[in-house]
Amino acid sequence: xxxxxxxxxxxxxxxxxxxxxxxxxxxxxxxxxxxxxxxxxxxxxxxxxxxxxxxxxxxxxxxxxxxxxxxxxxxxxxxxxxxxxxxxxxxxxxxxxxxxx
Numbered sequence: 839x840x841x842x843x844x845x846x847x848x849x850x851x852x853x854x855x856x857x858x859x860x861x862x863x864x865x866x867x868x869x870x871x872x873x874x875x876x877x878x879x880x881x882x883x884x885x886x887x888x889x890x891x892x893x894x895x896x897x898x899x900x901x902x903x904x905x906x907x908x909x910x911x912x913x914x915x916x917x918x919x920x921x922x923x924x925x926x927x928x929x930x931x932x933x934x935x936x937x938x939x
Contacts, residue, residue, distance in 0.1 A: 868915075875912035878905050 860867065881902045886895040917923075 871911045871915055874905075874908040875915055877907040879903070880905055 879902060881900060883898045883900055886899055887893065888895055
């Protein structure tokens with residue numbers, strides 16, 4: 839029996855390269871998506887600026903605030919776990935099929 843040879847297209851190579859580069863980071867990417875989906879706390883250091891001169895005073899202030907949840911990230915994660923919802927298409931009218939036998 840002859841062995842079937844699979845033709846590899848550039849798209850297949852690119853997808854495989856992408857998978858190989860992402861695989862080691864799947865856990866941290868998933869956690870980051872979860873944080874984005876649920877809203878996350880962000881801490882930022884900001885340089886203080888003199889309002890009159892516009893020069894940096896050099897004192898840093900920490901600001902901590904919560905980001906709003908990212909609906910797209912949440913939807914993506916749910917689609918990965920539960921599956922993407924099926925879309926239904928309703929057809930109205932007459933459909934005719936012609937077959938040659």
